[in-house]
Amino acid sequence: MSTILKVDDLVKNFGGLTAVSDVSMTLNDDELVALIGPNGAGKTTLFNLLTGVITPSSGAISFRGPKGTVTLNGKKAYQIANLGLARTFQNIRLFKDLTVLDNVLVAMTSQYKEGLLSTLFRLPSYYKKEAKIAKEATELLAIFDLQESVDVLAKNLPYGIQRRLEIVRALAMKPQILFLDEPAAGMNPEETADLTRLIKKVQREFHITVVLIEHDMSLVMNLAERIYVLDHGAMLAQGTPTEIKQNPAVIKAYLGEEVS
Structure with a gap:
């Protein structure tokens, strides 16, 4: 190694x-x-x-x-x-008022850059990239059996599942x-x-x-x-x-x- x-x-x-x-x-x-x-x-x-x-x-x-x-x-x-290099913390630091899916999407934004004009005017390329990110996030959540919770607010998850989501969010940064x-x-x-x-x-x-x-x-x-x-x-x-x-x-x- x-x-x-x-x-x-x-x-x-x-x-x-x-x-x-x-x-x-x-x-x-x-x-x-x-x-x-x-x-x-x-x-x-x-x-x-x-x-x-x-x-x-x-x-x-x-x-x-x-x-x-x-x-x-x-x-x-x-x-x-x-x-x-990604990390989790001793105290869970999820965005508790965002959904499970949105917590993962936030972590993925740095990997996808969109031009100013495309973003401002919501050009087709903008929606295409948004759909691609959402698909990848959903697939990642499915790997860890969180696909049924995509629309659940993070604060409403059981403690152990919140820990799992925090790890998944870190993995979303690749x-x-x-x-x-x-x-x-x-x-x-x-x-x-x-x-x-x-x-x-x-x-x-x-x-x-x-x-x-x-x-x-x-x-x-x-x-x-x-x-x-x-x-x-x-x-x-x-x-x-x-x-x-x-x-x-x-x-x-x-x-x-x-x-x-």
């Missing part, structure tokens, strides 16, 4: 607090990686750095995109998203890397099992790199090919699920006991 994202000695300071300290990591094509660690370990801060929500204090982030390798440092979140920030947060066991199947489906059908922050260790050990462990903002360990379960430093700092 070849490297799609490379992080070198990343640091983020907030005043006198170092939230991320000299973190280095790599992500490869078409793999599923988990980022774990105690609360306050810097996991979401690292996600925010990688996706342009905040800027690093030092270090470098390199992404191999369709037009070659680019440095992500200094780029805005929308620029990084357009390059092929990313090369999908970052999932605690996707199982607040879910019951049945919803978590559905989420596990969903993430496996994303990996299988879209062939993209998936990175998730998650505290549910059974989900992590069931899904991840590799795991990075953060503790107090620093990289404590990395390895396969088996290696992480048996790592004494990880057990002491986070797991507490081996995960079956």
Whole structure:
């Protein structure tokens, strides 16, 4: 596998607090990686750095995109998203007063540019492109069994389905890397099992790199090919699920006991 994202000695300071300290990591094509660690370990801060929500204090982030390798440092979140990095958040950030379909359409608009005259005067090309986008959005929703909910307002969906829609909306951006920030947060066991199947489906059908922050260790050990462990903002360990379960430093700092 070849490297799609490379992080070198990343640091983020907030005043006198170092939230991320000299973190280095790599992500490869078409793999599923988990980022774990105690609360306050810097996991979401690292996600925010990688996706342009905040800027690093030092270090470098390199992404191999369709037009070659680019440095992500200094780029805005929308620029990084357009390059092929999409994410979800700990707290669901759907457009709750828009329908399921419209939530997905919003994510797809950046991929389709229409001329000013065509848009202003509603020329045939405008309607043709609108129809094409709607068709693609509907087909994507159908893959994830949301075709019956296209006209439902996002706020009226059950919690687990809202999480699913948020992932689908991120996929609508056609990313090369999908970052999932605690996707199982607040879910019951049945919803978590559905989420596990969903993430496996994303990996299988879209062939993209998936990175998730998650505290549910059974989900992590069931899904991840590799795991990075953060503790107090620093990289404590990395390895396969088996290696992480048996790592004494990880057990002491986070797991507490081996995960079956």
